[in-house]
Amino acid sequence: MILVTGGAGYIGSHNVIALMNAGYNVIIFDNLEIGHIETINTLKTIKTNGKLEEFIKGDLQNFDDINSVFKKFNIDTVVHFAAYSQVAESVKNPQKYYFNNVYGTLNLLKAMLENNVKKIVFSSTAATYGNPDYIPIDENHPQKPINTYGKTKLMIENIMDDYDKAYGLKSVRLRYFNVAGADSQNRIGEWHEPETHLIPNILKSTLEGGKTFQMFGVDYNTKDGTCVRDYINVEDLAKAHVLALKYLENGGETNYFNLGTNEGNSVKEVFATCENITDKKIPVEIKERREGDPATLIADNKKAKEILNWQNEKTLQDSVKTAYNWEVKLAKLFKGNL
Ligand code: UDP
Numbered sequence: 001m002i003l004v005t006g007g008a009g010y011i012g013s014h015n016v017i018a019l020m021n022a023g024y025n026v027i028i029f030d031n032l033e034i035g036h037i038e039t040i041n042t043l044k045t046i047k048t049n050g051k052l053e054e055f056i057k058g059d060l061q062n063f064d065d066i067n068s069v070f071k072k073f074n075i076d077t078v079v080h081f082a083a084y085s086q087v088a089e090s091v092k093n094p095q096k097y098y099f100n101n102v103y104g105t106l107n108l109l110k111a112m113l114e115n116n117v118k119k120i121v122f123s124s125t126a127a128t129y130g131n132p133d134y135i136p137i138d139e140n141h142p143q144k145p146i147n148t149y150g151k152t153k154l155m156i157e158n159i160m161d162d163y164d165k166a167y168g169l170k171s172v173r174l175r176y177f178n179v180a181g182a183d184s185q186n187r188i189g190e191w192h193e194p195e196t197h198l199i200p201n202i203l204k205s206t207l208e209g210g211k212t213f214q215m216f217g218v219d220y221n222t223k224d225g226t227c228v229r230d231y232i233n234v235e236d237l238a239k240a241h242v243l244a245l246k247y248l249e250n251g252g253e254t255n256y257f258n259l260g261t262n263e264g265n266s267v268k269e270v271f272a273t274c275e276n277i278t279d280k281k282i283p284v285e286i287k288e289r290r291e292g293d294p295a296t297l298i299a300d301n302k303k304a305k306e307i308l309n310w311q312n313e314k315t316l317q318d319s320v321k322t323a324y325n326w327e328v329k330l331a332k333l334f335k336g337n338l
Contacts, residue, residue, distance in 0.1 A: 001053060001073050002245070003027050005060065005108065006081030007043075008035025010190045011123065011179055011234060015079060016043050017188070018238035019245075020050035027073055028052065029066065030082065031059040034192070038333075042187050060104030063111065070115035077119040077245055078112060080105065083152070086196060087127065087292060090148035101152035106159070113167055119248040120160070121241055124173040124256070126230075126297055128154040135264075136230075136300035139175070139256055147292055157256065164254045172244040172252070177230035177260035177299045179237055181319030182326035189326025190234075198267060199231070199320060202274045203327045206282055213282055215267055217289030220296075226267035228296040230260040233314035243308040260299020261312050270316065277320045 002019055006012040007028030012035065019026050028040065040055045053073070058065030060082055069075070083101045084090065090097040112120065127150030128143045145151045160171040180199050182189030190200050205213040218225040240259050247255070265273075275282050304310045 001025050001027060001075050003029060003069060003073070003075045003078045004081065005029045005078065006035065006083065006123075008032055008037070008039050008055075009081060010192065011176075011237065012081035013039045013043060013188045014183060014234045015081070015238045015241050016052065017046060017048075017183065018235070018242050019079070020046060020048045020052065022242045023049040024245075025050045025053045027069065027075070028055045029058055029069055030055070032057055034084075036191055039188050039191070046187065060107050061099060063107045066108055067111040067114065070111050070117060075115070075117050077121070077248060078108065078117060079121045079241055079245065080108060081123045083123065085125075085149060087147045087149050088196075090152070091292070094148040097148050097152050102155050105156045109159070109163060109169065113163075113169065118167070118169050120169065120171045121244045121248065122156065122160065122171055122173045124153045124157055124175045125150060126175055126177045126258070126260070126299065128157065128175060131294050132297060135296055136262060136298040137258065138300040139258055139303050161254065170248055170252070171254050172248060173256040174240060174244060175256065175258050176237065177232050177258070177297060179234050180231040180316070180323060181233045181235065181314065182322040184235060184322055186322070186325045186329060189330065190323065191330060198229075198270055199274070199323050200327060202271055202282060203278065203320075203324050206274070206278045206280045207327060207331045213271070213284045214287045215271070215284055216287050216293065218286055219289070222266055222295050224266050224268045227293055228264035228266050228298065230262070230264055230298045231270070231316050231319055232260050232299075232312060233319045236312040236314050240304060240308060240310045243310050247308055255307065257304040257308060258299040258301050259304060260301050262299060262301050264296060264298040265316055270320075273316055273320050274324075277317065278324055
């Protein structure tokens, strides 16, 4: 049995489907602060090789909540997504982030050790690297996060190293670049309130009542003046987690991998792709730079290819298409006619 923390959230829920497709039975643990019960209800209806055994509403900041899950179920491995992930908010309210992300993970690891569970796949981030010294960023790039969110994830990576040395806890840390897209069958998708990410924000402005899209900064030192990011499709990303899990099941040592595509797209390129796919002229307003945005972030993904045998397959167009289908569905849901 696999325990997925944060399985009601965007990345967690797509991973639950990938795990079930791979034949795993899953327990979801989520406090539903960011994740949605509708997502859980959808996941329950999906019939595949594995199944969603149970959803447990609980909070990692409460040790008993998480410890009781290990007492009740026979958990082999944990895939840990539950965390806050908004950069700007993390800088304004670090306490919220240190408690939820770091203290919450300490509780999870304590419960794992008490119940002799020693394998974890952890959702880390490119934000642990900070402003890049070179591009593309490989796993040996120094980790110098420039915001609290990135610091919380790096602290957890370091804690996991110490726990391996002392207690033999094996971890795979997956450092995500910009995750994009939705389920190709349009059952689930990205659903943040408020939404801060580029692709959903562009797409929302094509829908009835949508606001003008705000483009943050056109004076960066890049090909067209806008920031360049590495957009990795959420289903491709989920496949890497299944491979990471198998790697640990096969006795793999603690390790860490970038998950990206080795390619960068500028904000203007993403915007043009959205116009293309929706076949709409999207209203746009040029704004100041957003604080803390590096000009370019691109992953070197060789290590995941070589060691996990992972391959990213989907294109930016695939991500925009699925994200758009999902935005249309979400808009209907809010009108109550889904
Ligand atoms: N961005 C933008 N308008 C938005 C949201 C994002 O221009 O409404 C830009 C942002 O400044 C960055 C890029 O899009 O250059 C990707 O931002 P996102 O928040 O999606 O991901 P991040 O790179 O911060 O993880």
